[in-house]
Amino acid sequence: MxxxxxxxxxxxxxxxxxxxxxxxxxxxxxxxxxxxxxxxxxxxxxxxxxxxxxxxxxxxxxxxxxxxxxxxxxxxxxxxxxxxxxxxxxxxxxxxxxxxxxxxxxxxxxxxxxxxxxxxxxxxxxxxxxxxxxxxxxxxxxxxxxxxxxxxxxxxxxxxxxxxxxxxxxxxxxxxxxxxxxxxxxxxxxxxxxxxxxxxxxxxxxxxxxxxxxxxxxxxxxxxxxxxxxxxxxxxxxxxxxxxxxxxxxxxxxxxxxxxDYKVWLATNDCTPYSVAFVLTLTVAVLSERYRIRAPFIMASSSIAIIGYIILLSNPLSRPGVSYFGTILAAAGIYPATALVLAWPANNVSGQTKRATANAMQISIGNLGAVLGTQLYRTETAPKYLLGHSFALAYLIFNVAVVGTLGWILKRENEKRDREVSEGKVVLTDYRDDEWGGDEDKRWRFQT
Structure with a gap:
């Protein structure tokens, strides 16, 4: 039959x-x-x-x-x-x-x-x-x-x-x-x-x-x-x-x-990772604004996502419960990090035209990942999706390294500007540490 x-x-x-x-x-x-x-x-x-x-x-x-x-x-x-x-x-x-x-x-x-x-x-x-x-x-x-x-x-x-x-x-x-x-x-x-x-x-x-x-x-x-x-x-x-x-x-x-139908509710609960991500995104955003720092929170969020993808990759039997937990961590880490990364150029690029262009460049280049993602998560790699998960894990590790490097560079630049102010090389007329900064205006500090 x-x-x-x-x-x-x-x-x-x-x-x-x-x-x-x-x-x-x-x-x-x-x-x-x-x-x-x-x-x-x-x-x-x-x-x-x-x-x-x-x-x-x-x-x-x-x-x-x-x-x-x-x-x-x-x-x-x-x-x-x-x-x-x-x-x-x-x-x-x-x-x-x-x-x-x-x-x-x-x-x-x-x-x-x-x-x-x-x-x-x-x-x-x-x-x-x-x-x-x-x-x-x-x-x-x-x-x-x-x-x-x-x-x-x-x-x-x-x-x-x-x-x-x-x-x-x-x-x-x-x-x-x-x-x-x-x-x-x-x-x-x-x-x-x-x-x-x-x-x-x-x-x-x-x-x-x-x-x-x-x-x-x-x-x-x-x-x-x-x-x-x-x-x-x-x-x-x-x-x-x-x-x-x-x-x-x-x-x-x-x-x-x-x-x-209980199957509908199970499918609906697929939104749980995004619900967790939503709450964590708002929480991280509030904390980041309160402490006026970006890089540590981006790195911490990315690290949560890294743990999630490690769990997904180390689940050879593709047990649903384990994979679901890994997915929650992955989403809960990626979304807060992405939100902060998107806001970072708006904080640190000086000049309206330059800032508008930088934001558009960032989002446009970032969206190329969607093009690549459609090729990485192929049907024939289901249910483990080793290629896609491995690529995502490698990218997140690279992201932590890049963000850490950029945060260190911006911190050094802020220290340099502090010295220039203290030595009288730059006249301080309006200086707040919660605003964006850029080479065009050295009175402003970078958000790290």
């Missing part, structure tokens, strides 16, 4: 013969070129609208709204509360409506909220706007993941989701420079630069949302860009691989089955 896998393979061979006139690879490219740019552009705007708060802070947000450091962190946290609470409800709405109706409407909603962030006048207003930004953005990512599952076979979805998710890195790459340019509108209309960052980027989202009602396709059975023959083939290939072709009416009982 044939196994399920063998039956699926046999069915795929039957389809190849039945639809010999269809070039499957060409059809997949057609789907990719039509579907992915549309949803990816929305996610790029989503990530841009949620992350521009950091750029707004640099341009005077905290000062104008009289927000304290703890209140600012609360504004960051409240976004994720709204996000988490409404992800499931938003996907329920998507199931009851359609992608063309729901995804653009979500985009319009968060575009309006993002724009309103630019006209808030106090902490309470900004906090409320950040909460509703999380609410309105919450449905996009899970919605698109579900949407793609209705178009692609299961083994084809991961790559498409990865391409879609990569929009976040694009937003990170140019978001800082874009915000820096917009901030030069300071004074226009009597508004500070940070307000224009929210207003203009929010208006851009609103405009794109209006267009997206036309370029977001629904599901294969009604897609206008496909021929009848192509729709039939997509339906057949999905029917042999998933439940995407089932005409499933919405019922609340189907919703409850997800909550009752």
């Amino acid at each position: 044939a196994t399920v896998k063998e039956a699926v393979i046999a069915k795929e061979h039957e389809l190849e013969e039945e639809y010999a006139d269809i070039n499957e690879k060409a059809l997949l490219r057609k789907l990719d070129y039509t579907l992915l740019p549309a949803v990816t552009s929305l996610y790029l705007l989503s990530f841009l609208d949620r992350s521009n708060v950091a750029n707004a802070r640099i341009e005077g947000l905290v000062k104008d709204l009289k927000i304290t450091g703890d209140q600012y962190l609360t504004c960051l946290t409240i976004y994720f509360i709204g996000y988490v609470l409404f992800e499931v409800p938003c996907n329920i709405i998507l199931k009851r409506t359609s992608p063309r109706a729901w995804l653009p409407t979500l985009t319009l909603a968060w575009g309006i909220v993002a724009t309103l962030l630019g006209v808030t006048q106090n902490f309470g207003g900004f906090l409320a706007a950040r909460f509703f930004l999380g609410v309105t953005e919450s449905g996009l990512f899970p919605g698109v993941v579900f949407y793609l599952s209705m178009w692609y076979k299961r083994n084809e979805q991961h790559y498409r989701v990865a391409l879609f998710f990569s929009a976040a890195s694009l937003a990170g790459a140019f978001g800082g420079i874009l915000a820096w340019g917009i901030a030069h509108m300071k004074g226009v209309g009597g508004l500070n630069g940070w307000r224009w960052i929210f207003i203009l980027e929010g208006i851009l989202t609103v405009l794109v949302s209006a267009a997206s009602y036309f370029f977001i396709a629904n599901y294969p059975d009604t897609a206008e860009f496909l021929s009848d023959r192509e729709r039939s083939f997509i339906h057949a290939r999905l029917a042999a691989n998933s439940d995407a072709t089932r005409n499933e009416a919405f019922t609340w009982s189907n919703v409850s089955t997800a909550f009752k």
Whole structure:
């Protein structure tokens, strides 16, 4: 008797013969070129609208709204509360409506909220706007993941989701420079630069949302860009691989089955490493700011990740519990270190243009790791992933060495500047050890 896998393979061979006139690879490219740019552009705007708060802070947000450091962190946290609470409800709405109706409407909603962030006048207003930004953005990512599952076979979805998710890195790459340019509108209309960052980027989202009602396709059975023959083939290939072709009416009982299925909860708990990483990232950030040092915390966090990867590599039997613990340590170490590394150039590079360029360079070069990572974690290396884990471990060890070296160099430079001040070689007019520094202005100290 044939196994399920063998039956699926046999069915795929039957389809190849039945639809010999269809070039499957060409059809997949057609789907990719039509579907992915549309949803990816929305996610790029989503990530841009949620992350521009950091750029707004640099341009005077905290000062104008009289927000304290703890209140600012609360504004960051409240976004994720709204996000988490409404992800499931938003996907329920998507199931009851359609992608063309729901995804653009979500985009319009968060575009309006993002724009309103630019006209808030106090902490309470900004906090409320950040909460509703999380609410309105919450449905996009899970919605698109579900949407793609209705178009692609299961083994084809991961790559498409990865391409879609990569929009976040694009937003990170140019978001800082874009915000820096917009901030030069300071004074226009009597508004500070940070307000224009929210207003203009929010208006851009609103405009794109209006267009997206036309370029977001629904599901294969009604897609206008496909021929009848192509729709039939997509339906057949999905029917042999998933439940995407089932005409499933919405019922609340189907919703409850997800909550009752223990396997769903186990999959959901895969977020635990990221939950730990989230808490540790905030904790390390607060401590780093309090003690005004970077390198020791980056090295310590990286060391936690190193231990995690050592555990993953030294688990020859791939025992799930051991691997899970190693994954928690890896994530808990990488995320705090990454957050601090991303902030380091902003602390230490002097000159606005140079700093904006340096930040963009750092993120752009860093994102090359994602390109390499897709080649390191190959399916055939599962479940041990020795190549990928070994490369990550080596990189983290190298990172500790580089950060330690850079911290030592900056410390020596600070000591040199201290001597120059004490010897009268540099006139001290404004000297604080919690600010960035650079060769252009030797009055400032580096953060180490």
